[in-house]
Amino acid sequence: MCTNGVNTGQFEEMIDQIDDHVKLERRWTHTLAHRAEDAGFETVSEKLHAAQALLDDVRAMLDEAKDALEDDARGASGVTVNLV
Secondary structure, three states, rough: OOEOOHHHHHHHHHHHHHHHHHHHHHHHHHHHHHHHHHOHHHHHHHHHHHHHHHHHHHHHHHHHHHHHHHHHHHHHHHHHEEEO
Protein backbone atom coordinates (compact mmCIF):
# COMPACT_ATOMS: atom_id res chain seq x y z
CA MET A 1 0.00 0.00 0.00
CA CYS A 2 1.25 3.49 -0.85
CA THR A 3 0.43 6.46 1.36
CA ASN A 4 1.55 9.96 0.47
CA GLY A 5 3.97 8.55 -2.11
CA VAL A 6 5.54 6.04 0.29
CA ASN A 7 5.17 2.30 -0.18
CA THR A 8 4.63 1.48 3.48
CA GLY A 9 5.10 -2.26 2.95
CA GLN A 10 8.54 -1.76 1.44
CA PHE A 11 9.38 0.84 4.07
CA GLU A 12 8.57 -1.66 6.82
CA GLU A 13 10.68 -4.32 5.08
CA MET A 14 13.62 -1.91 4.98
CA ILE A 15 13.27 -1.31 8.73
CA ASP A 16 13.24 -5.10 9.20
CA GLN A 17 16.45 -5.39 7.16
CA ILE A 18 18.16 -2.82 9.37
CA ASP A 19 16.94 -4.71 12.43
CA ASP A 20 18.37 -7.98 11.06
CA HIS A 21 21.72 -6.30 10.55
CA VAL A 22 21.75 -4.80 14.05
CA LYS A 23 20.73 -8.19 15.49
CA LEU A 24 23.79 -9.78 13.86
CA GLU A 25 26.09 -7.04 15.15
CA ARG A 26 24.60 -7.44 18.64
CA ARG A 27 25.35 -11.17 18.54
CA TRP A 28 28.98 -10.49 17.53
CA THR A 29 29.32 -7.86 20.24
CA HIS A 30 27.98 -10.32 22.81
CA THR A 31 30.40 -13.02 21.66
CA LEU A 32 33.38 -10.66 21.73
CA ALA A 33 32.41 -9.38 25.18
CA HIS A 34 32.54 -12.90 26.57
CA ARG A 35 35.81 -13.66 24.81
CA ALA A 36 37.32 -10.51 26.29
CA GLU A 37 36.00 -11.47 29.73
CA ASP A 38 37.44 -15.00 29.41
CA ALA A 39 40.81 -13.48 28.47
CA GLY A 40 40.78 -11.24 31.54
CA PHE A 41 40.11 -8.00 29.66
CA GLU A 42 37.46 -6.72 32.06
CA THR A 43 37.33 -3.14 30.77
CA VAL A 44 36.93 -4.29 27.17
CA SER A 45 34.23 -6.71 28.25
CA GLU A 46 32.36 -3.95 30.09
CA LYS A 47 32.54 -1.64 27.08
CA LEU A 48 31.31 -4.35 24.74
CA HIS A 49 28.44 -5.21 27.08
CA ALA A 50 27.54 -1.50 27.15
CA ALA A 51 27.60 -1.44 23.34
CA GLN A 52 25.41 -4.54 23.34
CA ALA A 53 22.87 -2.73 25.53
CA LEU A 54 22.90 0.23 23.14
CA LEU A 55 22.27 -2.11 20.22
CA ASP A 56 19.31 -3.52 22.16
CA ASP A 57 18.04 0.06 22.44
CA VAL A 58 18.48 0.53 18.68
CA ARG A 59 16.41 -2.57 18.01
CA ALA A 60 13.68 -1.33 20.35
CA MET A 61 13.65 2.03 18.58
CA LEU A 62 13.37 0.34 15.19
CA ASP A 63 10.38 -1.59 16.50
CA GLU A 64 8.86 1.69 17.67
CA ALA A 65 9.52 3.17 14.23
CA LYS A 66 7.54 0.34 12.62
CA ASP A 67 4.63 1.02 14.96
CA ALA A 68 4.87 4.75 14.21
CA LEU A 69 4.86 4.00 10.48
CA GLU A 70 1.57 2.17 10.83
CA ASP A 71 0.09 4.97 12.94
CA ASP A 72 1.30 7.72 10.60
CA ALA A 73 0.06 5.88 7.50
CA ARG A 74 -3.33 5.36 9.13
CA GLY A 75 -3.59 9.03 10.01
CA ALA A 76 -2.22 10.38 6.71
CA SER A 77 -4.49 12.78 4.89
CA GLY A 78 -3.03 12.03 1.48
CA VAL A 79 -4.04 9.62 -1.21
CA THR A 80 -3.91 5.91 -0.45
CA VAL A 81 -3.51 3.38 -3.24
CA ASN A 82 -4.10 -0.33 -2.70
CA LEU A 83 -2.88 -3.01 -5.07
CA VAL A 84 -5.75 -5.22 -6.23
